[in-house]
Amino acid sequence: MSESFEPKIVAFVCTYCTYAGADLAGTSRLKYAPNVRIVRLPCTGRISPMFILKALQKGADSVLVSGCHPGDCHFAAGNYHARRRWTVFRALLAFTGIPEERIHFSWVSAAEGAKFADLINDITEKTRKIGPFTQYQELQKVIETQSSY
């Protein structure tokens, strides 16, 4: 592993809580690692496991899924669906050989700018330690010829 490895983290977040939390980190001028790229979705319930696989395939070294705290979902129950999906998805990850430590799941509310900043720093640090995720990229050529997306 080279010393200059800068991980790429793709974050799938809901617009009502975590996206707003990241906005708050911004308005509060909290500094955090620039390694994260945010994809805004209406709700964590909208996040398909396919998005996560696609991000890893495209070169993300870690993926974050974050939404409203349990009970606070703007859409009443979307985050519960996301949570249940995650427990099922874990089994699939094991099957595909993707280490679970590449995927992070969190709740960040619109009021938790500091939590968001800490979270990103933490994930960046952890990913830096485990090194780049290359298994998928090696397969990428094969996948690209087969994928319709």
Next chain:
Amino acid sequence: MAKIGVFVCHCGENIASVVDTERLVKEISEHPGVAVATEYKYFCSDPGQETVKRAIRENNLTGVVVSACSPRMHETTFRKACAEAGLNPYMLEMANIREHCSWVHSDKEEATDKAIEITRSLVEKVKRNNNLKPIEVPITRRAMVIGGGIAGIQAALDIAGAGREVVLVEREPSIGGHMSQLSETFPTLDCSQCILTPRMVEAIQHPNIRVMTYSEVESVDGYIGNFKVKVRKKARYVDMDKCTGCGDCIQKCPVKKIPSEFECGLGKRTAIYTPFAQAVPNVPVIDKDRCTYFKNGRCKICEKTCQIENCIDFEMQDTFEEIEIGAIVVATGFQIQDTSIYGEYGLGKYKDVITGLSFERLASASGPTGGVIRRPSDGEIPDTIVFIQCAGSRDPSKGVKYCSKICCMYTAKHAMLYAHKNHDGNSQIFYMDIRAAGKGYDEFTRRAIEEDGAEYLRGRVSKIYEENGKLMVRGVDSLLGKPVEVAADMVVLATAIVPQPDAKETAKKIGIGYDEYGFYNEAHLKLRPVETATAGIYLAGACQSPKDIPDSVAQASAAAAKVIGLFSRELLEREPVVASISDATCAGCFGCQMACPYNAIDVRDINDRNGNLIKQVADVNPGLCQGCGTCVTFCRSNSIDLAGFTEKQIFAEVMAL
């Protein structure tokens, strides 16, 4: 062929000091599909927006990415600009390079790289955006107010006053709610009935208000502007249209010893009854469980007494009515806590330990004692009354962590009323803190102490027991640090305000959220306090949290203003972020139906031209769909997509990162 315009904003120095906007513009302009890329100091300013508009017109842009602040800040601004330049407003994406980039990073190189990636990813998304139109939904301009207490009455009067129809549903035989039980009200000591009854009469006589008493909401279907509410009209056994309210039947009813709910059991009522003399409507109901005829099949004295033919009808049944409603105000009120959980206070065991609400009836001129404060056990006028505040409130061990808000005030009022009616009386008040925040409130409690001689003892009461005909109240004065014992003739408990016992079931029927206690949740505690998370349903009064009369009335008027605002429009416009299902590929598993938190997915039959069923598919009701997208992810055959966040858009966004 996509022609995307990218507009990179400096936001003064906010972005440009960290992000190399020149490099961003240069690199993004080389990205496939980008027709224009330009930078400016403030794109949200008038000249900035003009630049965007001109670029759209001159280059026939098919999509716009504004690389600037959060979409939560200026998405609306730039959507409007797009629309004014003739571009569909949903062909815009905001690349957030301020909150998510320049403000949180300091390394210029890294920040610029990130800003380029963010912008590129949204260029790829916007290429796949579709022209969308806000969804227009018609509105039924009729409101329903659930609960006929002071909050419900106020909301109904305000909405009706704006010229809209209102259906006011109350489950008791009369409107009026808890306020009608009160004697005088703080902080002005005006008589509750005197200020309430005119409003009750105004409500029932208002041409725009339909009052449905002795009725309950059975179910609520539909969505904002288009609810269908099923109301159960409980059998009254008295014809509302024929009854003149003469009261002869009540006089003659032989069952006279039923404890009156309205009098908190301190007075009696008959089996055919109106809850109180000023009831609105002044039409009695028959208490089926207590009526001799219903129990034994004989009596019917009321029917014989009644001078109007067929006015009393023992065959009457509950009836149901479905009403189309555009907006709902929930004003279902509160109950007082069942104080039997305080065994040490002996409520129920000692007749002279009563609740604050019972004290209201004793002090009320229309109450069972005609306004003379007499103790329930022997009718004697008490010389010493002990009031215990926070009897249930702010006591997590009894399940109520919150402050009931009104008890400090009404206890001070009780002490005053007692002093005014019984000049030699001695009132002792055990309290934790005196919370008298409100207009004229602190002055009021001071007056109770300074002018009317209420003695406040800071501390909790541990036990009440009877000795030599006195109630011995044992507690502690925590300011003196000494135990105290007071011999009282009567004890009044300021019991906690709790939600209606069936508050949670009601919330489920209506489709709104509630907190751990059963108080209804507002959409936002500070900024949207009268709205619920369900569009078109509003809150008023103590069903949301303990409230006094001024607060309840203020919130009721606020809820009414929301309803009137909604009804001022011909059509409702909503964000077109809704799901749609492909008939061709839907397998009809209806998993999406289970996933949907809004019951927005129906089953639709697809028939051939002869009317034979070919298959059943899931169908999204765009009026109900809120656009969370949970169903999209759930769908096994990939038949559902969410406008504005389609699979194609998101995959393109991810692929460009």
